[in-house]
Amino acid sequence: MSDAQPAHKRILLKLSGEALMGDDAFGINRATIVRMVEEVAEVVRMGVEVAIVIGGGNIFRGVAGGSVGMDRATADYMGMLATVMNALALADAMNKQGLIARVMSAIAIEQVVEPYVRPKALQYLEEGKVVIFAAGTGNPFFTTDTAAALRGAEIGAELVLKATKVDGVYSADPKKDPSATRYSKLSFDDAMAQNLGIMDATAFALCRDQKLPIRVFSIFKHGALKRVVMGEDEGTLVHA
Secondary structure (H helix, E strand, C coil), X not given: CCCCCCCCCEEEEEXXXXXXXXXXXXXXXXXXXXXXXXHHHHHHCCCCEEEEEXXXXXXXXXXXXXXXXXXXXXXXXXXXXXXXHHHHHHHHHHHHCCCCEEEEECCCCCCCCEECCHHHHHHHHHCCCEEEEECCCCCCCCCHHHHHHHHHHHCCCCEEEEEECCCCCECCCCCCCCCCCECCEEEHHHHHHCCCCCCCHHHHHHHHHCXXXXXXXXXXXXXXXXXXXXXXXXXXXXXX
């Protein structure tokens, strides 16, 4: 057993709704969610405080392009409700793994989930509970990437982790260009200059302004989350 201590005490993990689909066309793949929760459980048991922001694309965008021609604000509210469904599924899987998870929603649905209250979220994190932030920012026209940046800043996270299907940011699409190389580190300015599209512009600007580093990594790579919190060279670090 190594006595190495985690490099980060409190992290904000951004999961896309699509990450929960596994190989399915839409919805929640049980085996995929269980595997993700095992990765999270490993770092929680190391004493790392974990908050999660979850997307909703697996439920809403998966419904036969249902948002086509729809009022943008209405579509965004539907997407927020989809994130609540994902958050409940994630919390259920965590509770079955022996973790204690709390879902906090930016939209009031008090029969189902708690409202987001910052001091309560901080209390839960200090108690070792996993806090899952649902319903984005509670406002239309903002992505769940922006919710991740906002909540990360609010809770004093040391790092925002953007979980993707690729193990970092590459100089080109690694599936199309075999010579593409992974960036180990990037400055915010370099990432913007190269238009790498790591997060949407609002989220990215918020992280840059708050000097909140972002690490892009693959949630599907076994042990990657643990390597990130231990400060190892996993994925790509975007920093001030």
